[in-house]
Amino acid sequence: MEKNQQFTTVIEDMNEQGEGIGRVDGYTLFIKDAIIGDCIEGKVIKAKKTYGYGKLIRILEPSPFRVEPLCPSSAPCGGCQLQAMSYRRQLQFKEDKVRNHLARIGGFQTEEIPMKPIMGMGAEKGGPFRYRNKGQFPFGRGKDGRIIYGFYAGRTHSIVETEDCFLGASVNGQILESVRSFMEDYKISPYDEVRHEGLIRHVLIRTGYYTGQIMVCLVINGTELPGGQLLADRLMEIKGMASVSLNINREKTNVILGEKMVYLAGGAYITDKIGDLSYRISPQSFYQVNPVQTEKLYNKALEFAGLTGGETVWDLYCGIGTISLFLAREAKQVYGVEIVPAAIENAKENALLNEITNAEFFVGRAEEVLPDWHSVHPEEKVDVIVVDPPRKGCDETLLHTMLQMKPERIVYVSCDSATLARDLKYLCGAGYGLEQVQPVDMFPMTVSVEVVCLLSKLKSDKQIDAEVDIDEFDLTAGGE
Ligand SMILES: C[S@@+](CC[C@H](N)C(=O)[O-])C[C@H]1O[C@@H](n2cnc3c(N)ncnc32)[C@H](O)[C@@H]1O
Incomplete structure (x- = not known):
């Protein structure tokens, strides 16, 4: 197809950016503001050899999932890619996205992914808006x-x-x-x-x-x-x-x-x-943007951590210590690591504010702090490691150290299911099993989705050590 060419198509799928996908004689077009099930008239705005981008000109027949957006700027504004789609269908879009990433990037068999239905946002306090x-x-x-x-x-x-x-x-x-x-x-x-x-x-x-x-x-x-x-x-x-x-x-x-x-x-x-914990938040600190859903997410992370009171837990990428303090009430000791100094100041204040004395916080890169700590305390047992990295996921050095430390459980909280899938592949390839996958809709109306996963140690410490060494050997061989 060529630029400015007009076409009609039925939107049969949507990509990760929330654009509708239609086909004309086998040629694939990505069309902003078109949603799955729409029959539309459009115009090509950019044509590549095998695919192109189209502009929505007219909806000939609306999708059964189409709803009237609340916000008059929802189409030009880049924030809400899914506002014109029913909330129920948005949730399905997000479940599909997570499952696809785990299968395609993580290498998991689709039917074996232990995924629970996504936790959507109810109508409390204006939800799924005003969150x-x-x-x-x-x-x-x-x-x-x-x-x-x-x-x-x-x-x-x-x-x-x-x-x-x-x-x-x-x-x-x-x-x-x-x-x-x-x-x-x-x-x-x-x-x-x-x-x-x-x-x-x-x-x-x-x-x-x-x-x-x-x-x-x-x-x-x-x-x-x-x-x-x-x-x-x-x-x-x-x-x-x-x-x-x-x-x-x-x-x-x-x-x-x-x-x-x-x-x-x-x-x-x-x-x-x-929940019943209070948090001090400064302008530079990360703090989850949807408090209603955050409580559900943190409760799930706590449940997955399976704490009984005697555990040592690391909370990596801890921000202002939100998850750390949730866990500290049911663990023996929690260590939090975060790169932003102001956030760690908040984390320490938050521990005091909530009278929690078994949480200690370190400023630094998780991929440096944890290996340093492990090299000084190689024999110290760690029961649970929680990670909640930014979109780019965990650094490989960090994943490697986590394997060396061999916790019984790893709880992975992620805002990007593609990097999550990549990291799960690494951990599951070296002796951990994916036990549970729980998507949580932290960002209604947008294409983003949060996921919390539970991984358990399946192999013996000896077998994991062998896997970790093989990885090291492979890395060296690749370098040569
Ligand atoms: C998705 S947030 C999670 C924060 C916290 N767990 C929460 O729920 O509020 C990721 C955090 O990782 C921090 N961060 C980014 N890169 C890091 C690194 N290399 N090491 C440690 N923390 C890092 C960010 O500053 C941010 O606070």
Whole structure:
């Protein structure tokens, strides 16, 4: 097919980005905003030899799974790829995605994957909308020169103006309007990433789902914000506002937050709860975005850890110690490892806040801290290792050390089922068995899915040692 050619097709599947897949005479087309079951008219916008990308022009017959999106910006905005699909069908899409990854990348037989039905979000507190406790809103200028804010349109950095994102807290709109009118009053420019000029890059807002506390952090391309104290005072009048800060980011980068913080009003953190534990969260720390589903996820991780009170547990990639503290109440000793120093400060404070004395935290890369610790304490028994890495999954050095430590159980929490599948293949190839796979819908309306898995040690320590050595031998041989 050629660019600009028109076509009609029935959408027979969807890819991982949530684009509809249709075929015309054997030629595959990926079509944004089309969902499985739609019959559509489209136009080719990019044509490669064996596949192309199409634009949806008209829906000729809607899919039985099609629903009216709540948000008027859901199509141009890159955030909610699945809002036009019924929630029930979204859940099936996510189960299929996890199963496919485990089979295709992990090498597991589809019918033998011990996967439970996904835990969806109920209607509590506005679910499956209004669940996000965090938003990072880019500021910029519209074509007419006005200051605008919103979200980046899918795969670009052009801002789609969004007055109210239906995934976030409804107070966000009031805060963002306050910042915009302050910028107009004080002639403060938004950041222009092409010219690397202008001051305000992003506004990060966090809300404590259960406590109602709010944090606002303005990310600036400078060292100070003229009139910043006045803005902070204005924001502090909003009910629940507990922290207003600046984050300094002068780099030409897509990374949102810089290293340095300046606190303008309130405290340096907000507090929220998961289950009956309280957590202090600072602007730079990772904290799960969907508190309702997080509680379900952590309870599952706790159940999979199978603790009876006598165990030593490592919680790798521990953030502010959320999972560590959940586990510590039922274990003898928990060690947490996290790369962000501010998060580890929070983790230590959180242990004190919840009167937990059997959790110890280390700052550093998991793939360095754990091997170092194991080389100093080679005989020390570890019963359970929990990992919850970022999207890129675990470093191979870390997986290798985990095998050397031979815990009875490994609990793997993942936000990317492709890297999860890769890492499970590594662990299961060396003596662990995949016992349970539990997807949890942490991100309704989007294509992302969280998964928690239980692995148990199936082979004897001697056999695992042999497998680990073989891996080392293979690596050396490959290098030669
Ligand atoms: C998906 S989050 C999980 C955090 C925590 N378990 C939770 O549920 O809130 C991943 C965490 O890993 C941290 N991280 C990223 N790379 C790391 C590394 N190499 N070693 C240790 N922590 C790392 C991130 O800063 C982030 O806090």
